[in-house]
Amino acid sequence: MPNRFCAICGISLGEDSPHFGMCLDCYLKENPLFELSKSSTINVCIDCGNYSKKDNWITPSSEDIESILYEIIQKFILKSQVKNKDIELDFEIDQENIEYSSTNLIKAVEVLVMGRLKDSKNISFQQTTKLIINNILCNNCSNLRGGTYFISILQLRVKEENQLEFIEQMLIEIDDYVKALFDKDPRHYISKIEDQKYGIDLYLSTNELMNLIIKFLKGKHQFLLKRSKKLVGRDNQKGKNLYRLKASIKFLPVSNNDIIIIDTQEYIVENITRNKIILKDKNNNKIVKNYSYLFSENFVKKK
DSSP: OOOEEOTTTOOEEOTTOSBTTBOHHHHHHHSOSOOOOSEEEEEEETTTOOEESSSOOBOOSOSOHHHHHHHHIIIIISHHHHTOTTEEEEEEEOGGGOEEOTTSOEEEEEEEEEEEESSOTTOEEEEEEEEEEEEEOOHHHHHHHHSOOOSEEEEEEOSSGGGHHHHHHHHHHHHHHHHHHHHHOTTOOEEEEEEETTEEEEEESOHHHHHHHHHHHHTTOOEEEEEEEEEEEEETTTTEEEEEEEEEEEEOSOOTTOEEEETTEEEEEEEEOSSEEEEEOTTOOEEEEETTHHHHSOOEEOO
C-alpha cells in the first residue's frame, strides 16, 4: 500500500487512522466527539445551596459545596451530551484554578470534560469549559431573611379570654409540626405571629402550609372552620388575579360530658360529631346543634 499523508498536517497515516485523508488529531479537530459552550452561569443560593439556571430552583442531594458543583456539572454541562450513548464521558475540576470571591465563596471553576467512543477506545476528545457561579439568595431564603413575607393567614380563636392557655398549647404543637415540615421543605414556615383578643393570627409562607396545619389540627381537635380570600393584585404575565387566603379556626368551648345551661335548662354534651354537637337533658331528650351555635348564642358552661 502506498504511503498516505494527512491532508491537514502532512503526517504519515497508519492503519489505525480514523479517516482516509486525516490523522487522528486532525480528524478530532474537524469532528469532535462533543462540543461544549465556553462557559455556563449557574445561580447558587448562599443560604440553602439550592441552584438554578433560570427560575426553577433545585434542591441538591447534599449540602457539601463540592457535591453541589458535581451535581450542577452533570445536570447542566453534560446533560446534552449524555443523550449520545456511543460516548463515555467523565470530567474533573481544576482544583488549582478555582476562583473565590472576597467572601471566600466559589465564583468560577474550570471543568475538563473527557469523552471516548465506546467502540473505539483510541478515539477520544477533551474540552475545557468554565462554570461561573452566581452566588445569590433564592426567593425562599430572601423571604426568610426579610421575615415579613406571607401568602396566607390562619386565625386561631377561642370564645373567652380564660381559654387563651389552650391557644398557647396549640401554638406549641403547631410550631413543632411546622419545624418538622420546614426541615423537609424550606418553603413552609411561619413568617410572624400576632396576638389578638381571643387568640392569635399566624402569617404563613404558603397556602399549602395553611391546609397542612388545618389537617393536622383536625386529627386532634374539634373546631368551626371558615375560609375566605381577598384580592391583592393581578399577575399580568399569567393573566389571572392574585388572592390572599385566610382561614378562621374557632375551637369549641365544650367537650364531651360537659354540662351547659341554655335558658335555665341543663344539658350534657353527649357527643361531638364532625360538625354538630348532640345535647341531652335530664329527661334524656336530645337536641342537635351546629358548631356555629356555640359562638352565636349565649349559654353557660357549668363548672
